[in-house]
Amino acid sequence: xxxxxxxxxxxxxxxxxxxxxxxxxxxxxxxxxxxxxxxxxxxxxxxxxxxxxxxxxxxxxxxxxxxxxxxxxxxxxxxxxxxxxxxxxxxxxxxxxxxxxxxxxxxxxxxxxxxxxxxxxxxxxxxxxxxxxxxxxxxxxxxxxxxxxxxxxxxxxxxxxxxxxxxxxxxxxxxxxxxxxxxxxxxxxxxxxxxxxxxxxxxxxxxxxxxxxxxxxxxxxxxxxxxxxxxxxxxxxxxxxxxxxxxxxxxxxxxxxxxxxxxxxxxxxxxxxxxxxxxxxxxxxxxxxxxxxxxxxxxxxxxxxxxxxxxxxxxxxxxxxxxxxxxxxxxxxxxxxxxxxxxxxxxxxxxxxxxxxxxxxxxxxxxxxxxxxxxxxxxxxxxxxxxxxxxxx
Numbered sequence: 001x002x003x004x005x006x007x008x009x010x011x012x013x014x015x016x017x018x019x020x021x022x023x024x025x026x027x028x029x030x031x032x033x034x035x036x037x038x039x040x041x042x043x044x045x046x047x048x049x050x051x052x053x054x055x056x057x058x059x060x061x062x063x064x065x066x067x068x069x070x071x072x073x074x075x076x077x078x079x080x081x082x083x084x085x086x087x088x089x090x091x092x093x094x095x096x097x098x099x100x101x102x103x104x105x106x107x108x109x110x111x112x113x114x115x116x117x118x119x120x121x122x123x124x125x126x127x128x129x130x131x132x133x134x135x136x137x138x139x140x141x142x143x144x145x146x147x148x149x150x151x152x153x154x155x156x157x158x159x160x161x162x163x164x165x166x167x168x169x170x171x172x173x174x175x176x177x178x179x180x181x182x183x184x185x186x187x188x189x190x191x192x193x194x195x196x197x198x199x200x201x202x203x204x205x206x207x208x209x210x211x212x213x214x215x216x217x218x219x220x221x222x223x224x225x226x227x228x229x230x231x232x233x234x235x236x237x238x239x240x241x242x243x244x245x246x247x248x249x250x251x252x253x254x255x256x257x258x259x260x261x262x263x264x265x266x267x268x269x270x271x272x273x274x275x276x277x278x279x280x281x282x283x284x285x286x287x288x289x290x291x292x293x294x295x296x297x298x299x300x301x302x303x304x305x306x307x308x309x310x311x312x313x314x315x316x317x318x319x320x321x322x323x324x325x326x327x328x329x330x331x332x333x334x335x336x337x338x339x340x341x342x343x344x345x346x347x348x349x350x351x352x353x354x355x356x357x358x359x360x361x362x363x364x365x366x367x368x369x370x371x372x373x374x375x376x377x378x379x380x381x382x383x384x385x386x387x388x389x390x391x392x393x
Contacts, residue, residue: 040133047076049083058222073220098139098142102127106310119310122312123313129339144172144289158192159189160196182282243300281379293307
C-alpha cells in the first residue's frame with residue numbers, strides 16, 4: 001500500500017495525470033475532425049480576427065461560431081499566436097498553454113513540493129472539465145495566483161500587470177486587489193496598476209484603430225450588462241450561490257441580497273491585522289479570493305470551477321493538522337459534488353435531476369468558503385508558519 005501511495009503522489013505520475021486528463025478530450029475532438037473542436041476556441045479566435053478587421057466583437061457571427069464573445073479586446077493579443085495556426089494545432093497548444101501556466105503559478109507558491117503536488121492532484125479532474133470546454137479559466141486562476149506571489153515577493157510592478165490583465169480580459173482579475181494589504185510598497189502597486197491599465201487599454205489600437213477600440217470598450221460594457229441579465233434565467237450558467245437559491249426556492253431573488261452579505265463576510269477576514277504577515281493567513285485569503293468570484297458570479301458555469309477548486313485545494317493543504325472530520329468531509333463532499341458531478345463517474349439521474357437544475361455544484365465550495373472565513377477570524381496564527389515548509393522551485 002505504501003508503494004502504491006508513493007507512486008500515486010509522485011511527481012511524474014501527478015504531472016502526467018495533470019496534462020493527460022486536460023489533453024485527452026481535446027485530442028479526441030481533434031481526431032474526430034474540425035467540426036468537433038469546441039466552439040469556445042472559435043470564439044477566442046474570432047476575438048483576434050474581429051479586432052484586426054475592426055468588426056464588432058460582441059455581435060453574432062453564426063458562420064464562425066454559435067455563441068457570443070464576452071472578452072475584452074486585449075485578449076486578441078493573448079490568443080493571436082494560437083489563432084494564426086491551423087485550428088487543430090492552435091486548440092491543442094492553447095490547452096497546453098493554460099494548463100502549464102496554472103501549473104507554474106501553483107509551483108511558485110511558498111509551499112513544499114509535496115503540497116503543490118497535492119494541489120495538482122486534487123485539481124486535475126476539475127482542470128479536465130475546464131479544458132474539455134477549451135475554457136479560459138485556468139489562465140484566470142493563474143493570473144490571480146501570480147498576483148499573490150508577486151505581491152508577496154515584493155514584485156509589485158508585475159503584480160500590477162497581472163491584476164490589470166485579468167481585469168481587461170474577463171474582469172475577474174480585480175479580485176487580485178484582495179492582496180493589496182500584503183504589499184510592502186502600496187504606492188508602487190497602485191502606480192503599476194494604473195500604468196499597466198493604460199498600456200493594456202492602448203495596446204489593441206496597434207493592430208486596430210483608436211476609435212474602434214474605444215467604441216469596443218463601450219460595446220463590451222453593454223454586452224456584460226446584458227449577459228448578466230441573461231445568466232439569471234439560464235440553466236447552463238449561474239452556477240452560483242445566488243443561482244442555487246433562485247433555482248431551489250426564490251426564483252426572482254436579487255443578486256444584491258446575497259452579494260452584500262458575501263462582500264461583508266469577505267471583508268471581515270481583514271480584521272486580523274496582526275496576521276497580515278503570516279503565511280497561513282495569507283494562503284487562506286488566497287483560497288478565499290479564488291473561490292469568492294466564482295460562487296458569487298451569475299456568469300459561473302461548471303467549467304469555471306477550476307478557479308474555485310484551486311482555492312479549495314490550497315485551503316486543504318493549509319488546514320491545521322491533525323485534520324478534523326469536518327475538514328475531511330468538506331473536501332470529500334467537494335471532490336464528489338463539485339469535481340466529479342459533471343463526469344460519467346457520477347450517477348446521471350442525480351446529475352440531471354438535481355445537481356444541474358439546482359446549481360448544486362456551488363454548494364461544497366460555498367461551505368468551504370464559509371469555513372475559510374471562520375478560520376481567518378478565529379484560527380490561532382503563530383509567528384512560525386504551520387505545516388508549510390518553503391518549496392524550492
